[in-house]
Amino acid sequence: MGFITGFLSGLTLTSSVLYLSVRIHASTRLQQSLALRDSSSLLRSVYDPEPSYVPPSARLRLGGIGDVAKDRWNGGVERAVRGVQGTDWRRVREGAETWVGEAWERVSNNKGGAAGGGK
Incomplete structure (x- = not known):
């Protein structure tokens, strides 16, 4: 194997491993982000629930x-x-x-x- 062939093989192998590592890391971060968002939403609904729908009160309107x-x-x-x-x-x-x-x-x-x- 020559210098160029070995260099290109090493470069290809290193690039492939690096690309796959970055993709796995991004996928893991996305899953963690979604899990944290769900947990945050659940905790927020426990200590600060959104108000339920309250119909507007009857308004007194003087008409013609x-x-x-x-x-x-x-x-x-x-x-x-x-x-x-x-x-x-x-x-x-x-x-x-x-x-x-x-x-x-x-x-x-x-x-x-x-x-x-x-x-």
């Missing part, structure tokens, strides 16, 4: 006539919905059945009386 009209409309709709939700629909049905039954009796009695009285 349009806002007053909207508020009244929304209040009326809200009262109507609460009325519908609070209704005992079984009682309403029974009342309607009773009313229709009585109306039918009155109509059927009047027809019979009118037909008999007209002859």
